[in-house]
Amino acid sequence: MPEVLEVESYRQLASGTVGATVVRGWADGYAAKKLSSPSAWSRAVKNLTITDTSRRGKLLLLHTSGVTLGMRFGMTGVLLIDDEAGIDGLFYGPHSYQSGWIRGGLEFDDGRKLILHDPRRLGRFEIDPDLSELGPDALTLNRKEFDEVVHVTRGEGRAIKARLLDQSVVAGVGNLLADEILFRAGIDPRTPTGLLNVDQKNRLFRAFNLTMRTLQRRGGSHLGDHMPARFPGGLCPRDGGQMLSETIGGRTTYWCSLHQH
DNA sequence: AGAAAGCCTCGGCCGC
DNA sequence: TGCGGCCGAGGCTTTC
Numbered sequence: 001m002p003e004v005l006e007v008e009s010y011r012q013l014a015s016g017t018v019g020a021t022v023v024r025g026w027a028d029g030y031a032a033k034k035l036s037s038p039s040a041w042s043r044a045v046k047n048l049t050i051t052d053t054s055r056r057g058k059l060l061l062l063h064t065s066g067v068t069l070g071m072r073f074g075m076t077g078v079l080l081i082d083d084e085a086g087i088d089g090l091f092y093g094p095h096s097y098q099s100g101w102i103r104g105g106l107e108f109d110d111g112r113k114l115i116l117h118d119p120r121r122l123g124r125f126e127i128d129p130d131l132s133e134l135g136p137d138a139l140t141l142n143r144k145e146f147d148e149v150v151h152v153t154r155g156e157g158r159a160i161k162a163r164l165l166d167q168s169v170v171a172g173v174g175n176l177l178a179d180e181i182l183f184r185a186g187i188d189p190r191t192p193t194g195l196l197n198v199d200q201k202n203r204l205f206r207a208f209n210l211t212m213r214t215l216q217r218r219g220g221s222h223l224g225d226h227m228p229a230r231f232p233g234g235l236c237p238r239d240g241g242q243m244l245s246e247t248i249g250g251r252t253t254y255w256c257s258l259h260q261h
Numbered sequence: 262a263g264a265a266a267g268c269c270t271c272g273g274c275c276g277c
Numbered sequence: 278t279g280c281g282g283c284c285g286a287g288g289c290t291t292t293c
Contacts, residue, residue: 002266002267003266003267006266030289030290058267058268072267072268073267074267074268074290075265075266075267075268075290075291076265076266076267076290076291076292077267101291119290119291119292120265120267120289120290120291120292121289121290121291122267122268122289122290122291123267124268154276154283155275155283158283158284158285162284162285165267167267167268174266174267175265175266175267176266177266220266221266222266249285250268250285250286250287251265251266251267252264252265
């Protein structure tokens with residue numbers, strides 16, 4: 001569920017813990033799946049003081065007096081500080097919080113708790129996460145970095161939609177943002193990256209950054225212009241064209257048969 | 262019943 | 278035939 005915009009709002013909420021010291025950490029076997037064991041998390045986080053927060057794509061980073069802590073949110077993960085949600089109303093599924101969906105977290109010396117709330121258990125904790133496989137961050141993608149995103153070394157390259165979803169190419173774009181960017185750029189998501197012409201690349205770069213800014217202002221990845229037509233038989237909100245749907249890059253993709261080509 | 266806003270692994274294919 | 282990289286399919290997990 002969370003894409004870069006949601007994780008950025010989680011980061012902003014988490015930044016309120018800078019200066020606090022962890023007195024206890026806990027995680028279930030799923031949240032700790034990338035670690036050697038759930039107790040490894042508890043042991044590693046004890047007595048760490050949070051010094052800063054940052055983010056690369058969908059990976060939230062808590063910098064501390066010792067190791068760096070990473071949090072991934074999967075499809076349905078939400079960051080909570082006590083009862084405050086990192087973002088509201090973005091749940092896929094039940095629009096509510098349940099104590100049974102808490103998978104782990106940190107307790108601080110000031111009594112506050114940082115919580116991973118995640119019904120579908122695809123969120124993960126990490127210790128000193130490896131950033132080397134992540135591309136430049138989607139929220140601050142400049143033209144030079146964008147040119148690398150659409151640069152193909154051999155052949156025609158894969159579909160542009162699949163490329164936008166590849167976290168090693170650009171970090172942070174998920175399924176909804178990718179569809180919204182291509183919708184705004186007027187580009188068929190199946191277009192091989194290497195076949196994009198200069199005009200299409202220019203439109204794509206503008207749409208990329210405009211989508212990030214606009215949806216951040218609106219409050220989430222799910223508030224894009226194409227969202228209302230994101231169902232079988234939907235009609236394009238821009239020109240009334242028939243929306244098409246297909247799995248591209250492993251994800252369900254919707255696009256307009258008239259203005260995306 | 263089937264799909265869902267993420268990501269990891271596996272295996273097939275292609276080109277050197 | 279061998280190998281590495283690319284890429285798509287499938288699985289994980291639970292909920293609606």
